[in-house]
Amino acid sequence: METMVELDNLSKHFGPFVAVDGISLKVRKGEVLGFLGPNGAGKSTTMRMVAGFLTATSGTAKVCGHDVEAEPVLVKSLIGYMAEGSPSYEDMTVRAFLKFIAEVRGLSGRPAAVRIEEVVSKIKLEAVIDRSIEVLSKGYKRRVGMAQAILHDPPVLILDEPTDGLDPNQKHHVRTLIEEMASEKAIIVSTHILEEVEAVCTRAVVIGNGKLLADGTSEDLLSILPEHDAIHVVVKPVTVDLAVSKLQTVPGVSRVTLTQRADGASQIACMPREGAEIIDGINSVLRDDGISYSEVYKHRGDLDAVFRKITGGGSNNA
Amino acid sequence: MRNIWIIAKRELHGYFTTPMAFIFIAIFVALTGAFTFYIGRFFDRGQASLETFFSFHPWLYLLLVPAVAMRLWSEERKSGTIEQLLTLPITTADAVLGKFAAAWLFCGIALVSTVPIWITVSYLGDPDHGVITLSYVGSFLMAGAFLSIGSCMSALTRNQIIAFIASAAVCFVFTMSGLDLVLNFFRGWAPTFLVDVIAASSFLVRFESVTRGVMEFRDIVFFVSMMAFWLFATSVAVDAKKAA
Numbered sequence: 001m002e003t004m005v006e007l008d009n010l011s012k013h014f015g016p017f018v019a020v021d022g023i024s025l026k027v028r029k030g031e032v033l034g035f036l037g038p039n040g041a042g043k044s045t046t047m048r049m050v051a052g053f054l055t056a057t058s059g060t061a062k063v064c065g066h067d068v069e070a071e072p073v074l075v076k077s078l079i080g081y082m083a084e085g086s087p088s089y090e091d092m093t094v095r096a097f098l099k100f101i102a103e104v105r106g107l108s109g110r111p112a113a114v115r116i117e118e119v120v121s122k123i124k125l126e127a128v129i130d131r132s133i134e135v136l137s138k139g140y141k142r143r144v145g146m147a148q149a150i151l152h153d154p155p156v157l158i159l160d161e162p163t164d165g166l167d168p169n170q171k172h173h174v175r176t177l178i179e180e181m182a183s184e185k186a187i188i189v190s191t192h193i194l195e196e197v198e199a200v201c202t203r204a205v206v207i208g209n210g211k212l213l214a215d216g217t218s219e220d221l222l223s224i225l226p227e228h229d230a231i232h233v234v235v236k237p238v239t240v241d242l243a244v245s246k247l248q249t250v251p252g253v254s255r256v257t258l259t260q261r262a263d264g265a266s267q268i269a270c271m272p273r274e275g276a277e278i279i280d281g282i283n284s285v286l287r288d289d290g291i292s293y294s295e296v297y298k299h300r301g302d303l304d305a306v307f308r309k310i311t312g313g314g315s316n317n318a
Numbered sequence: 319m320r321n322i323w324i325i326a327k328r329e330l331h332g333y334f335t336t337p338m339a340f341i342f343i344a345i346f347v348a349l350t351g352a353f354t355f356y357i358g359r360f361f362d363r364g365q366a367s368l369e370t371f372f373s374f375h376p377w378l379y380l381l382l383v384p385a386v387a388m389r390l391w392s393e394e395r396k397s398g399t400i401e402q403l404l405t406l407p408i409t410t411a412d413a414v415l416g417k418f419a420a421a422w423l424f425c426g427i428a429l430v431s432t433v434p435i436w437i438t439v440s441y442l443g444d445p446d447h448g449v450i451t452l453s454y455v456g457s458f459l460m461a462g463a464f465l466s467i468g469s470c471m472s473a474l475t476r477n478q479i480i481a482f483i484a485s486a487a488v489c490f491v492f493t494m495s496g497l498d499l500v501l502n503f504f505r506g507w508a509p510t511f512l513v514d515v516i517a518a519s520s521f522l523v524r525f526e527s528v529t530r531g532v533m534e535f536r537d538i539v540f541f542v543s544m545m546a547f548w549l550f551a552t553s554v555a556v557d558a559k560k561a562a
Binding site: 089 | 321324325327328331332335336397398399401402404405406407408409557560561562
């Protein structure tokens, strides 16, 4: 697949403060790249540089092979950008605002009207089309931001926290929209809602203190965790000690931890060695040694834990 | 050019969706009238001319034009819409000129709203219509020069009050620079040519010669180059914030 967005050692300094520190990455057509990171990590700054709102201190950003600095107007015409909080001209009605955007994007008259109609129905803005933006709810405002970003059907879409502050239904709708468009575009989405990454992103990068800390699919990211793919066994109190000692001997198990759950049951987590398949071994131990258990399940680990591990716990980064 | 007009249209639309535009125009018309008839003693003078009417324009602009200009960029920055604007496929110059054009057109509309006073004076006597036409053109140019200063000040801050005060102060310096009040401040230490430059860049002096009916080509050049300079400075300020 062709590379649509390419960042090469992109950096941004605000005085002595280094907001973005040498980020390099590529986004191909068909990819939905999730930008993860704590608040203030440099996600928005990076997006703003790609969108041409900020000038990079060093490094380059290319969109469809064109340098943002050298050909800003061309690059901006290739991007649909929704800024954080989707600021739009609040004194305008939704229709007037979209008409303005269409005109600037080179659409006017009949084709503009048709396209606005299309986008409005896709984004479900019909109900508020003639209301002024300032009276709209947060969810609708966000949708107006989304509508202006996709109005010209850009090959590259950059969305800064598109689901921030939306209710679960609205979030679901935005994710569906992103999924629908994903195949023909390169999409970059920033978020700190980790479930979103698993829901819509084909790949994710983790940014902390302006640096790229990890880059991969959500599976890749999860495999960083020692507890990734651990088998959890919930056992009855009488056989806890037996279970712990037996499970430790299963081939491929590197470590066993015992935790007391809030409901009183004991839960044993068996961490596999790198790449080891341990489920069969555990099954036979449970069967053959008469351990009485109520649940056995495999847990991939969660991205929250990955996030905390990579970005160092948060409190010092917040 | 197309982009400039699209931006200007949106801006102008913004003026008229709030009562701001109508209030501004009403106050402008009321004040020009009040100054002309009461302070300027229009009837007592017994002359069919609008010289007194125009003579108050620089002072009115000093107060009112910064009020129009202050929102040009500060508001965009404050509300965050500047991010929307500058990520559209337009150049900084398009945005600067578009916004300026809208504000200037708006001042033009306010100026045209004072035409009844012209009609009044034509009814009462036989004024020199050529001089009045030229004075209107000169006043419009001067409003543009004031506006361009305001545009630049507005691009420097996200606070509209600061933008207003800063542009009123800079406009004041340019209005008064032909007078001893300002010149004496420079005479003590500045080289003579600089003092001459400052004296020559007085809006008041330029505009007075226009209202007396002697608009020279260099007066037009003066106001146009003022606008060019300050609008260029505006785009430098807007770009500088991107690189900051």
